[in-house]
Amino acid sequence: MQDSEDRIIVEHVYKTFNVYLDKANSIKEKVLFWKRNKKEKREVLKDINLTIKNGEAVALIGVNGSGKSTLLKLMTKIIYPNKGKITTVGKLTSLLELGAGFHQDFSGRENIYFNASIFGLTKKEIDKRLDNIIEFSELGSYIDNPVRTYSSGMFMRLAFSVAINVDADILLVDEILSVGDQHFQEKCLNKMKELKKEGKTMVFVTHSLGSAKLLCDRAVWLDKGVIRMDGDTKEVINEYLKETT
Amino acid sequence: MNIFKKLYQYRELLKTSIKKDIGGKYKKSFFGILWSFINPLLQITVYAIIFPLIMRNSIENYTVFMVCGLIPWSFFTNVINRGSFVMIENGNIIKKVYFPREILPISLVTSEAVTFVISSIIILGFVLGYGMGLTVYVAFYPLLLLAQYIMQIGFALIVSSITVYFRDLQHFIGVFLQLLFYATPIVYSIDTIPGQFRWILKLNPMTYIIEGYRNIFYYQQMPNLLQIFAVIVFGIIITIIGYFIFNKLQKRFAEEL
Numbered sequence: 001m002q003d004s005e006d007r008i009i010v011e012h013v014y015k016t017f018n019v020y021l022d023k024a025n026s027i028k029e030k031v032l033f034w035k036r037n038k039k040e041k042r043e044v045l046k047d048i049n050l051t052i053k054n055g056e057a058v059a060l061i062g063v064n065g066s067g068k069s070t071l072l073k074l075m076t077k078i079i080y081p082n083k084g085k086i087t088t089v090g091k092l093t094s095l096l097e098l099g100a101g102f103h104q105d106f107s108g109r110e111n112i113y114f115n116a117s118i119f120g121l122t123k124k125e126i127d128k129r130l131d132n133i134i135e136f137s138e139l140g141s142y143i144d145n146p147v148r149t150y151s152s153g154m155f156m157r158l159a160f161s162v163a164i165n166v167d168a169d170i171l172l173v174d175e176i177l178s179v180g181d182q183h184f185q186e187k188c189l190n191k192m193k194e195l196k197k198e199g200k201t202m203v204f205v206t207h208s209l210g211s212a213k214l215l216c217d218r219a220v221w222l223d224k225g226v227i228r229m230d231g232d233t234k235e236v237i238n239e240y241l242k243e244t245t
Numbered sequence: 246m247n248i249f250k251k252l253y254q255y256r257e258l259l260k261t262s263i264k265k266d267i268g269g270k271y272k273k274s275f276f277g278i279l280w281s282f283i284n285p286l287l288q289i290t291v292y293a294i295i296f297p298l299i300m301r302n303s304i305e306n307y308t309v310f311m312v313c314g315l316i317p318w319s320f321f322t323n324v325i326n327r328g329s330f331v332m333i334e335n336g337n338i339i340k341k342v343y344f345p346r347e348i349l350p351i352s353l354v355t356s357e358a359v360t361f362v363i364s365s366i367i368i369l370g371f372v373l374g375y376g377m378g379l380t381v382y383v384a385f386y387p388l389l390l391l392a393q394y395i396m397q398i399g400f401a402l403i404v405s406s407i408t409v410y411f412r413d414l415q416h417f418i419g420v421f422l423q424l425l426f427y428a429t430p431i432v433y434s435i436d437t438i439p440g441q442f443r444w445i446l447k448l449n450p451m452t453y454i455i456e457g458y459r460n461i462f463y464y465q466q467m468p469n470l471l472q473i474f475a476v477i478v479f480g481i482i483i484t485i486i487g488y489f490i491f492n493k494l495q496k497r498f499a500e501e502l
Contacts, residue, residue: 017500073499077343080496092343100341103265114265117258118344126257 006089007170007201008052008075013084015045015070044070046225048084054169057202059212059233061240062222068205071222072096072172075203090169090201093119097174098159104148108139108158111147115162129165136191137161138184157184164191171195174205189214209237248488251345258344259352266356281363285319289367296432304434306463309371313459314431316368317393320361321451322422324354328401329408329415336502346495347488350401358394372462382461385468389457392476396450399483406494409501430455450476 019040044067052058060068073079074086076094101118102111112133116126134143137158147155192215196202206212212219212233219236221229229236252259292315293308304310331349332339339346365386372379408414429451430438438446446452453472460468 078340078499094342097341100338103269105269106265113257114261117255117261118338118342120255120258120344122257123260 005053006051007054007056008050008089008203009085009087010048010050010071010075011085011087013045013048013071013074013081013086014043015067015074015079015081016041016043018042044225045074045081048225048227050220050227050230052201052203054201055196055199056218057196057216058204059216059219060203060205060222061207061209061212061219061237062228063244066222067225068222069174072174072203072205076172088170091120091167092170092172093163093166093168094172095160095163095174096172098156098163102147102155102159105146107146108137108143108150109134111158112162115159116166119163119166119168121166125167129167133158133161133165136165136187153181153184160188164188164195169201171200171202173202175207209241213237248345248347252347252351255345255348259348259355262348262352263356263359266352267359278363281360282367285316285364285367288319289315292432300433302433302437306375306377309375309377310434310459310463311432312368312371313463314429314455316361316364317389317455317458318426318429318431318451319364320357320393321397321454322426323357323360324397324401325404325418325422327353327357328404329418331401331405332409332498333412333502339502340499346498347402347491350405350491351398353405354394354397354401357397358390362390368458368462377463377465380461380465382465382467385457385461385473388473389454389461389468392457392473392480393454394480395477396454396480396483399480399485399487402484402487402491406491406498409498410494425449425451450479 019042048071060071062068070079072094073096074081075088076092076096101115103114106114112130113126116129139154139158142150142154150158189211192202196215202215204212204216216233218231219233220227221236221240229239289308289312292311296311297307328350331353335349404414404418428445429449430446435443435446435452453476457468457473460466
C-alpha cells in the first residue's frame, strides 16, 4: 500500500536478461545459422520488495553481478521489469554516468542547457541555476570554451555540477563519487550531505563502504539477485564484510 | 493524453536537441550552414542535365518543375534515413538517462523541417530566377508543410523503433527509397505515366505532397485541398499507429542497443 511518505516502492520485481551467446543480427545470419541463435535467460533480480521513504539515504551493496545496478536502472525507468511494479513519487535524477548527452563541439555553457534539459528542466529553471552550476564546477572563464578542449577532470566536474543542481526529490547515484581531485571529491561529498539534510531521498550503488557509512543510514545488501539483508548501514556492512573476506 | 504532458514537461530537451541537431551538423565545417544549399544545388544541377537528356519531355521550365519536387523529397528521405539511425546514434544516452524516447524522432523530424524551410529558399530562387513570379497561393505552403510533418512523425516513430530490433531495416529502407523515388512524380509529371501504372502513384502520399508544392510554386494555382486533408488524416493515423508501436518497443531499447 502506498504511504504518502513513500518515494520508491518496488513490488515483487523480477528481471531477466536475454543473453545471446551468438546473436544473429541480420536476416542472412538468422537464415544461415538459425541453430546458432542460442538464447540464455539470466535471472538478475528475483522477487525484490523494497520501500524507500522520503529523506532516506540508502546504499545498495553487493559483489559484482549481484544486481545492484540493474535495480537502480529499473528505478530510473531506463529498463523495465519483466514482472512486478516499480513506483516512484516525485522528480527523479539519476547519475548513472556523468556527461551523457554532452556535445563536444559546444561550449560548457551550452552543454549545461543540453544536459539539464535531459533531466527535464525548463529554460527558466536552468537560467535560475546557471550561476550555481558554473560556480560549483569551478570552471571559471573556461565555461565558454568548447567541451572538447576540457581535461577529463574539468569534464567530470561540469557534468557533476549539472546533475547535483537539478533539484530532484530522488537522487540515484551509481558509483561516481570518484570525480576529480581530492578537493572536489570532498566538495561533492559535502554537497550530498547537504542535500540529505534538505530531506532528499537518495539511493547509492557503491563499492566504497567508507562513503556508504558516511552518507547512508540504511543499507541493502543484494546477493545473486535477492535481498540478503536490509537495515542499519553499519550492521549490514559488518555482515557483508564477514561474508566476503 | 499523457504523452503531451510529458512532451510539454521536456520541452526544453526538445528545443535543445533540435538546436544541437541543426547547429552541430555544420559547426566544424568551413562552409557551415551553406551546405544546406550547396548539397541540393549540386543534386539539382546533375538532375537538370541528365533527365532532360534521357527523357523526352515538353515540360516548360523543367528545372523549376523538378526543384519543386526534389526539395520536399529530400526532406522526406532525410527523415526516413536518419530516423532509422537515430536510436542507435543515441544509444549511449538511452542506456544512461531516462527521458521520453519519443523526443528523439520528434526532434529529428522538426530539425529536418527547419532545414527544409531554409532550403525552400532554393525553390523561391528558381521560381523568381525564371521570372515566374509568386502568387497568393504560396500562402498554402504552411499547410503542406504541416501535412508532410505529421506524416513523417509517424514514419519516424515506426522506423526508429523497429531498427533497434531489426538492423537490416536500414538497408531495406535504402533500396525502398530508391524505388520510391521513381514511383513519385519528382522528375516527371503524372500525366506522362501510362494509365495502368497510375494507381501506384495514387497510393503514394508523397505524390499529393509534391503535387501540392508544385501547384503553389510552379503551376501557381489552387492546390487540391481535399487531397491535402486526406494526407493529414493519413498522417494522423500513421502517427497514432507509430506511437503504439514505439511505445511497445521502447521498453527494451536500453537492453537491445
